[in-house]
Amino acid sequence: MATAIKICGISSPDALDAAIAARADFAGFVFFPPSPRHIDARAAAALAGRAGAAIGRVGLFVDADDGTIAEAVRAGRLDAVQLHGNETPQRVAQVKERFRLPVWKALPVANAEDVASADRYREIADLILFDAKTPKDAALPGGMGLRFDWSLVAPYRGEIGWGLAGGLSPANVAEAISRTGAPLVDTSSGVESAAGVKDSDKISAFCKAVRAA
Numbered sequence: 001m002a003t004a005i006k007i008c009g010i011s012s013p014d015a016l017d018a019a020i021a022a023r024a025d026f027a028g029f030v031f032f033p034p035s036p037r038h039i040d041a042r043a044a045a046a047l048a049g050r051a052g053a054a055i056g057r058v059g060l061f062v063d064a065d066d067g068t069i070a071e072a073v074r075a076g077r078l079d080a081v082q083l084h085g086n087e088t089p090q091r092v093a094q095v096k097e098r099f100r101l102p103v104w105k106a107l108p109v110a111n112a113e114d115v116a117s118a119d120r121y122r123e124i125a126d127l128i129l130f131d132a133k134t135p136k137d138a139a140l141p142g143g144m145g146l147r148f149d150w151s152l153v154a155p156y157r158g159e160i161g162w163g164l165a166g167g168l169s170p171a172n173v174a175e176a177i178s179r180t181g182a183p184l185v186d187t188s189s190g191v192e193s194a195a196g197v198k199d200s201d202k203i204s205a206f207c208k209a210v211r212a213a
């Protein structure tokens, strides 16, 4: 089966157009003000209108309240909600019940126990996104271009879908897929020219590399 592609942190029409032209499956919209990729509801609405049905829209939140998620779901016409903070299985279940959308739970990975913790979200989350664990004093809990030891997820046989994130780029994504068998890959800073600035050529190269893998 083809590996699905998510380009996270889309915040401009050019980046959105590049992701669609490169036939990425999902555009990630970041609703987290400290991020250089943060967009507000107005920008999300404009991007959603431009995207139409050409690409799936995943809203990324970090320990957000229902009001924040509701506004973004409406404005960005989101197809899925990605929870990238310390959300418990109970909180994931609440968000799923309240918004009636697929919920992706990001899990920070530094060791085998972190991967095993995905089991807590079984029958609750729709997809687990394994991402690199950021240092305690990091500015952001994701989107830092850090990768983790891919051999940790290679044995993962969870019952729900999963994806791989963290430091993926056009140069390493083929190797990441061949070493992990990830059904979905997610990148952000690996397709940027500066923090928060997506590079259309890198988006195109990333998607080509995934399809060639």
Ligand SMILES: O=C(O)c1ccccc1NCC(=O)[C@H](O)[C@H](O)COP(=O)(O)O
Pocket: 008, 009, 028, 030, 032, 035, 036, 037, 060, 062, 084, 131, 140, 141, 142, 143, 144, 145, 146, 147, 165, 166, 167, 168, 186, 187, 188, 189, 190
């Ligand atoms: O991208 C952000 O700014 C961000 C902020 C807060 C939480 C998560 C964030 N990004 C999460 C993603 O989905 C990224 O694609 C993932 O962490 C991989 O990022 P990168 O290592 O830069 O490819």
